Amino acid sequence: MKVIFKTSYDNDIDLHEDWWDRGKMIALVAVMAVLPFFLGEYYMAEITNTLIWSLAGMGLMLLVGHTGQASLGHAAFLAIGAYTDAALMNVGVPWLVAFPLAGIAAGVFGAIVAIPAVRMSGIYLAIATLALFVIVEEAIIIAEPITGGVGGLFAPSITIAGIDFDRYASLNNFYWLCLAVVVLVTWLYANLMRSPTGRSFLAVRDSEVSARALGINITRTRSLAFGLSCAMTGLAGALMGHFITFFNYELFSVFISINLLLVVTIGGLGFIQGAFFGAILITAVPQLIAILRDGAMSTLGLDLSMPGLDTLVFSVILIGFIIYEPTGLYGRWLKIRFWLELFPLARRDMFRRQKTYLKTERMK
């Protein structure tokens, strides 16, 4: 087990506690950056998709994992990001302007919506976001001049300073672009969580009563978290639009909201890393199912092409995680690592959950 000898407050303030940790993170980014030289187009497209899902997942993680607010309608903000970006680019705005604007549009919309929504607690907020999602979906269909209505919208390819970032013609460039965005957003997110703002999010999540006693304005903090969460999701939506290239409202179905929830819960609520773990799972499982399906077809002659099989597998995984590992993949990873560090001293009961009883806040 590693013990850090702390010599200054900066040891605690820095993102990584020592150069070993920092080195690992740098190495990871470096490996990600050189991947296109080793992998083929199919894998690069999948990894790009995973990166975009991680970004969207981080958006929801900030809200669900770090501020303790549920949202069942985050696909609406993906949609707002995608449509804002594509619509702006279609009237000639360069990507470098349209992309941040897409994030800001989703963020501002989210924050405005949040002001009444944050007055609601838990379950009501979840329901309100679901309703919001349906309303946004209908609004997209009605706003045909901007969104193309049912027909859909084309996201033009990205060009920055003469370099082409088209998703098909130059996939590697598009991948690097997504990687850069994800690295930047992750860094900003991590910074936020080690600063007073991030601590106020956690305070609101864990005890509203004492957060107020500490002088934290609950409504403002929650709206801020909601806005930032929606902005991140909006950015992901913009990238997703470019990745799909031609989309209509059906891309942002209620299933996408559910998949996003899956990303954060299976990944591990309350950890930024969890969004990445979850995104890997959600993009890898459909591929695995496809491979298995082909395998079953060719070797056993079994036809497993039932509609909804993907969703069933996701649902079962989700149920399993909620019951047996509520801390998610990242939580499990932490436990395994801890067990290895302590080996052979770890005891079986070390991670046993305490029995909890639900005590209502309802009084009548």
Added chain:
Amino acid sequence: MELIQLIIGGIATGCIYGLVALGFVLIYKATEGVNFAQGDMMMLGAFVALGMVNSEFGALPFIPGVILAAIIMGGVGYGVDRFVVRQIFGQPHFALVILTIAMGFVFRFAAGAIWGFTPLVLETPFAGNTLNIGGIIIGYEDLTTIIVTALLTLSLWAFFQFTKLGLAAQASSQNQMAAYIVGVPVHRVNSMIWALSGAVSTIAGVLYASKGAIDPNIGLLGMKAFAAAVIGGFGSLPGALLGGILIGVVEPIAARYLPGGISQMSPYIIMLAVLVTRPNGLFAQIYAKKV
């Protein structure tokens, strides 16, 4: 005249929303959990009934077939609570939200695998018959829906008010620990309530199926029922019913007199308006946490 016709049709549709909403409220009132799979339970209930009654499947007489379906769905509800929901007893509400959403997908898959994804029609004794009162035409299925809903709501209300199980459920929802200590078998009470909710949603499903064809995606109706439950205050049985009827009536009127698209949004707009103005619903039961 046309308006009255719309309103009567709306009330009948609203009753179905209301019944599904009752399923939500039952579980919420008793366990303080929200079952997002309620709509899919209704769908599954409708299919099970169809499997009992339709001539190409069970070919049972209508009433015994529906009762049998309600009993089976009661068992499904009990099982869901016993083997899935109970595993996360005491975890935050959010866990249950996600868990039940996932359960909904499982139900949908199950129905699709057994009965397929092409729409099917439930054979009912009252399909097609109408009643003409002074120029207003009321379908038998609408009339049945309204009467059954009224009876069911009344008996559920009586159940919570007067029976031992109903009172025990109320006690355990307020403080599970305390309910345990005074001898309420909290786990079993919760499972019974889930069973009841399964049976109620079967009735809702049958009534829904009597008005048209069903396929495994009709569970999405649960979202409207949700809006109904919220408008009604989420802890109140009559409230849920009234909320359902309100939505049921507003929808066709909005479709008739307002520009397109508004009608689909209307349940959610009403719900958001209610949430914003009265964050705890019209018949609020929630009070601030004590420090």
Added chain:
Amino acid sequence: MSLLEVKDLAVHFGGVKAVDGVSFSVEEGEVFSIIGPNGAGKSTIFNLISRFYKPTRGTIKFDGRDITHMSAHEIAPIGIARTFQNIELFDHSTVLDNLLMGRHTHRNTNWLQDMWFLPKVRREEREHRRVVEEVIEFLELEAYREKLIAGLPYGVRKVVEIGRALAMGPKMILLDEPASGLSVEESQEVAYWVEDMRRDMGLTVLMVEHDMSLVNQVSDRVLAVAQGQPLAMGTPAEVQSDPQVKAAYLGTEVYE
């Protein structure tokens, strides 16, 4: 002028008069205790001062300012910190982070600056940590600095609550039953800390407490309340010998 002035304070929940016509004032640098049987309205008075409840009647003035109609989150910045009877800590954070959350009112950066972690943010973080380390040293919490609250014993959590309130750098601290559930040794420690808070930090302490030996040891003045109404006010000895107080304690409510 007194630091805290409470005049004719009352709050009614439906027909229940939880607090009814309580007046008192706390001088700067004083340790003032409120005692009374269970359900007498002591914690309610705290909740009224920290603005969790709206008073039905009466005024609360702090430092010459009328705070009767402020929001709960506006109370901390003017210098009032509090602890909770049933421990309200952030369970999934470390002791250090809990104390840092207490520094919220002293932050001068906004979320945009935080996001980019500008040098200013780092400077402020260092300052917050310096203050927090002083609190940790004062309350001897060094051994628990990096531990999660969820795994700490009850006694330590009570101390962390006090620590979080101190990290706020308040003028006045409200302690809601700081010694309840503590052993004799632990509550003796609380007594020393309260004395140090007053002497070394110049804090004003308002305390609700059942443990009469603690109250006697540290309080300058005591207010006894029963059924929401004031019974007696004065030095600990005076209040304890008051016949009305004796009746309230030895009457029917003593075993409640």
